[in-house]
Amino acid sequence: MMDMEVVRDVVFLDPEMLQLPEVSPSVMKSNPSVADDLFAQWLSLPDTVRLVKSLLADAKVGTSLNALGNYTSVSAASNNSLPSMFPGSSTPPLSPRSVSSSPRVMEQRVNPFSASLKLVSEPVQEVIPQFYFKNGRPPPNEMKEHCFFKIDQHFHGHFNGLQIHEFKSVAKDICELPSFLSTALFRKIDVIGTGIVTRDQFIDYWIKSNMLTMDLATQIYTILKQPGHEYLTQDDFRPVLDELLSTHPGLVFLQGTPEFQERYAETVIYRIFYYINRSGNGRLTLRELKHGNLIAAMQLVDEEEDINKVLRYFSYEHFYVMYCKFWELDTDHDFLIDKENLSRYGNHALTYRIVDRIFSQVPRKFTSRVEGKMGYEDFVYFLLAEEDKSAEPSLEYWFKCIDLDENGVLTQHEMQFFYAEQIHRLKCMAQEPILFEDILCQIFDMIGDDSYITLRDLKGSKLAGHVFNILFNLKKFVAFESRHPFIIRQEREDPTLTEWDRFAHREYIRLSMEETCEMSNGGEDVWDEPLETSF
Numbered sequence: 001m002m003d004m005e006v007v008r009d010v011v012f013l014d015p016e017m018l019q020l021p022e023v024s025p026s027v028m029k030s031n032p033s034v035a036d037d038l039f040a041q042w043l044s045l046p047d048t049v050r051l052v053k054s055l056l057a058d059a060k061v062g063t064s065l066n067a068l069g070n071y072t073s074v075s076a077a078s079n080n081s082l083p084s085m086f087p088g089s090s091t092p093p094l095s096p097r098s099v100s101s102s103p104r105v106m107e108q109r110v111n112p113f114s115a116s117l118k119l120v121s122e123p124v125q126e127v128i129p130q131f132y133f134k135n136g137r138p139p140p141n142e143m144k145e146h147c148f149f150k151i152d153q154h155f156h157g158h159f160n161g162l163q164i165h166e167f168k169s170v171a172k173d174i175c176e177l178p179s180f181l182s183t184a185l186f187r188k189i190d191v192i193g194t195g196i197v198t199r200d201q202f203i204d205y206w207i208k209s210n211m212l213t214m215d216l217a218t219q220i221y222t223i224l225k226q227p228g229h230e231y232l233t234q235d236d237f238r239p240v241l242d243e244l245l246s247t248h249p250g251l252v253f254l255q256g257t258p259e260f261q262e263r264y265a266e267t268v269i270y271r272i273f274y275y276i277n278r279s280g281n282g283r284l285t286l287r288e289l290k291h292g293n294l295i296a297a298m299q300l301v302d303e304e305e306d307i308n309k310v311l312r313y314f315s316y317e318h319f320y321v322m323y324c325k326f327w328e329l330d331t332d333h334d335f336l337i338d339k340e341n342l343s344r345y346g347n348h349a350l351t352y353r354i355v356d357r358i359f360s361q362v363p364r365k366f367t368s369r370v371e372g373k374m375g376y377e378d379f380v381y382f383l384l385a386e387e388d389k390s391a392e393p394s395l396e397y398w399f400k401c402i403d404l405d406e407n408g409v410l411t412q413h414e415m416q417f418f419y420a421e422q423i424h425r426l427k428c429m430a431q432e433p434i435l436f437e438d439i440l441c442q443i444f445d446m447i448g449d450d451s452y453i454t455l456r457d458l459k460g461s462k463l464a465g466h467v468f469n470i471l472f473n474l475k476k477f478v479a480f481e482s483r484h485p486f487i488i489r490q491e492r493e494d495p496t497l498t499e500w501d502r503f504a505h506r507e508y509i510r511l512s513m514e515e516t517c518e519m520s521n522g523g524e525d526v527w528d529e530p531l532e533t534s535f
Contacts, residue, residue: 139207139210139212139213143212143213144207144212147207148203148207150173150174151174151199151202151203152199154169154170154173154174155198155199155202158199160196161196161197161201162196162197163196164182164183164186164195167182167183167185167186168182168247170182170185170202171185172302174206175211176216177216177219177220178298178299178301178302179247179302180240180243180244180247181220181240181298182243183239183240183242184223184224184243185223187239188223189201189202189205215290217286217289217295218286218290220295220298221289224236224237224240230285230286231283231284231285232283232284233282233283234269234270234282237268237269237272238265238269241264241269242265244301244314245261245264245265248301248307249305250304250305250306250307250308251264251307251316254316263319263323263376264316264319266376267319267322267323267380268313268314268319270377270381271313271318271380271384272294272313274380274381274393275292275313275384275391276289276291276292276294278392278393280364294312294313296312297310297312297314300312301314311497311501315504317504317508318500318504318508320508321507321508321511322379322380324507325345325379325507326376326379326380326383329341329342329344329345329379335375335376336368336374337373337374337379338359338373338374339355339356339372342355342358342359342374343355345386346386346473346475347475349473349474349475349476350386350472350473351418351421351422351425351472351473352421353417353418353472354401354418354471354473357401358374358382358401359374362400362401363396363397363398363400363401364381366378381397384500385398386473387499387503387504388498388499388500388503389465389466389468389469390462390464390465390499391498391500392459394465395455395458395459395464395465396455398468399455399458402414402415402418402471404417408454408455409452409453409454410452410453410454412440412452415436415440415443415453415471416440418471418472419436419439420436422470422472422474422477425474442470443467443470446463446464446466446467447461447463447464447467453467465499466480
């Protein structure tokens, strides 16, 4: 009866009456509705309502950690008003009354991986900007708008497009290229040869193909090279030189002499490939173009009216010296010279052995296609190598000549082979020769080695050119040993001038004086007379 009374009373209990003693298992088994009624009463508690609402709200937003926190806080409050009604032997233990003492909550507090696990589960995607563009980096909008503004100005009123003679301002003002590249640029855009370049055609080539964002060397390289090629040839520079000859004020005087225009263009191109095409294969790459100083020389030519002030590649005086030196040696004027002709260079300054090595084509294959003959291009390479021995192309040229076994090393035997002829020539001139042993010590002192010489050793020495003069150029060898202090001081005052610059200046003055004498003597042929006294 007592158990039934308890059950009857529980049904009508309010929340304040839930502080009850333990209920025996027998009561729970005989009256299962007691647990349901108690659960219903518990759900009617204000704290329970808040807990359920909180859990529902967290479930809607997908949050679980907050639900756990809310649950523990509400449970803590409920534990104070709802005592355990289950025997400890048959049910799990109740949750702790204090939140701070809960093992689960403390585990969450001290867990060092909880924050990192949350970050891993919600990774932040970092956007990496594009850094490779197959056809070049597109120009920024501001740059494009500025270029469009210039294009509209130059094409205004030319609805049908611009002709080739109107394209110079486009190349100079819009593309910021040397003006004498306008013809090459025009023909690059006008592929089918209509003689007209429209505004849309220019935009497609210069802006849409991303030429606008390329550096100057890449722009010039792209304009000049042929389709399908990854290099420039000598012929690719001909349109540039033709336009330069027809437009530059410093070359206008040549317009009446097409032959000299042709020779000037060839000489400039030969000089470009001598200094920049370091592989020597006649194919100038973009890398070689960027490493050279041709682009700077082009820009200077476009700004300087006096072409002779542009010492690199384009000086007319330098061309004049080269052409006249070749003409002096080419006695039959067939535009070819042989061993005998070359041996007279510099009033027989070179030894026969070095001339033989040059004509064996070891340092460079001849382009004349005539056996035993050197053409004008071959002579330009020789002349630059002989008169500019401080330059790396010259050191490479003469190193190949002295390296008889072609093993990349100059030995004492190889140097003695060439110097032996120098001793013989000194004796013929009644001069006391310097023993090879003494010369060898001097050479090793200049280069910094004591057994053999490599090309790298020569490139690291400022006196490398003099080593070659010792071995095969008697005139320069003696001149260096007895040179005047004034000459040394003059060289130090202007270190920007190369050996070739000084040589070309001296020779141009000499040739100018001879031409003046020829005119004053009634036009006698000075080429038939010796130009220098015997050494």
